[in-house]
Amino acid sequence: MPTLIHDLLLSPVFELLARIVLTSFFWVAGIFGLLKFEVMVQAIKVHRLPAPEWIVVLMVVTELFGSALLITNFANLGWLGAGALGVFTLLSIPLGHAFWKLEAPRKMEEFQIALEHVGIIGGLMCAAALTV
Template sequence: MSALIDSITGSRAFGFLARTILTSMFWLSGIAKLADFNAGIAEMAHFGLEPPALFNIATAVTQIVGSVLIIANRWTWLGAGMLAVFTALTIPIAHTFWTMQEPMRTIEFHVVMEHITVIGALMVVAWKSSKAPVVPAQ
């Protein structure tokens, strides 16, 4: 059974599917920001990002380019880094749970924990895509 699982999870198709699913929240959001540009601008304005049109473009480009780099498995570390930094920056901009009253405080806290988990997943992608040999801790 182990050999079957290894052959599935070690396949190129599995890797492609895994990278596509992991990044789907980013590239879908980026496409949506470009497809409904006015809604993207309104979202940026809602969070006080000025000029909102420029932030909408920068956000969409970051989300799409970072995703493409990961999905293509080329410069994966850069794509993962782009999306991890982007995700970390959304916390103090859009998910300020510490300023909220209950029940929103708890809801946004859980969103932040999910963001931190996604950052961890992106770190794993960067780590596993590295061609460098693993050096045991001393």
């Protein structure tokens, strides 16, 4: 491996940037949930889940605090933030992207989103491992 790349990969700035990029979807979604709370509640109601307001509150808290913990590794709890975001992402597959219940072509679109979620979970697993 070239020295320049080696040094970049070990740089604290690179590590911080990687954590910010990895969590970008979550903190952007959390901010959106704060600013457009009722829109998010309506989106949850479409799935006929109970207590949609509380679900949105839990989503926003998980997205923002999980991201903050992973980005900052506050009190060496970055692993917890990564884990919370990973579980959140895993739960969103059957709750929001249940491709097995759909017909083509929507089935394939939701399946691809589910696979993207699995990839993000893998990235979060790597991030959790790197915070200990």
